[in-house]
Amino acid sequence: MTTPPATERTPMPPVRIGALAPLTRPGWAEAGRHLLAGLELAVGDVNEAGGIDGRPLELVVRDTAADPRRAEAAVEELARLGVAALAGEYHSVVARAAAARADALGLPFLCSSAVLDALTEAPTQRVARLCPPQSRGWRTYADFLLGAGHRHIAVAAQASVYWAAGTRVLRDHLTAHGGVLTELDLGELTPEAVPEALVDRRATALLLLVGHPDPAVPIVRSVRGDRRLDGVLIGAPAGQPEFPAWATLLGADGAAIPFLRYLPERLTPLGARVDKALRARLAEAPSFVAFEGYDTIAVLAGALLSHGVDRARIADAWADVAVDGTRGRIRFSRVPGIDVWQWAGTPVQVVDRDPAFPARFRVLHTG
16 A cells, blocks of 8 residues: 655644733733734744654644633633643633632643632642743742832732732731831722822832733822922832833833742753744843743643643653753642642843833842
8 A cells, every 4th residue: 555645634723722811901902912922933943843643733722811710711711622731821810710610620720920829729630821920929029029128018909819919918928028018099099199199108119010001100190299208119010010001101100110930041052043023022131921822832732741641641741841942941840839730940120111111121030
């Protein structure tokens, strides 16, 4: 029996991966665009290298728009469509809803960029995460504040499980080291009233635990415009200043506002190549979220190649996966207090935009 020419062979069916990202408002669409760019670039690289045992890898993308219910519906749809695994998401509350639904449906989920510690209600084999848990990252941020001499810190926070969890992490760590954390209720204070509250409380730092662009941008403008607060540090641990829109909206006022990002001092050789490709794809500098997207597919491809496309086998692969990513060697383990498989070696930095050149980032602290 002769083998038919390649042009006559039946194409191999794709291995499909479901991808969640906030691509429209009220989701942080800029973050979603970077996440998707990383995911798509990695899929292209996997397919150029031969795919998954000759089968092409294919993304099936769904927009969550920062809506947990929309994410749950997307997970159910993707499960029915037969995806082998689920990837992505940026917003923590949305990722938590997606993780719960995926776990219930037996669908393995690799979370790219959502840090909430309690990503699931109980320990699970099916869910893994690339970004560090909030408790680790935000303790690093609190260490930066303490090291910079800040002991009286105010937090402007909106009502959210994510912001409340971050506030607890900061308060516990700062209080244990002699700091004081004061909450400013944005349900009662307008952005224009924030400066007076800071003066009254003698705060030396204000942390923005709020949405972007509103009310983050008006608060920054209000504080920067009050000469009494020239020495007050504005911080944004959740990473709002990472994306170009921040600098576009605020200009010089958006510089020198420290935030968390998850990049190493130097990218790996793979990371350097991916950085160049992402710049071309995005027409701007890639954020850490784009690298998280690329690494997500790199990990899933490794799991698929080593354990096959069966969902249960993929879920069993987390403990065995060892992949060279853009930011280092990726392995998963069980971290105390975290109920999902966790990359414990994720790099953590506190950075800001350089006032002399806002397009350039300064590394202020690592942890």
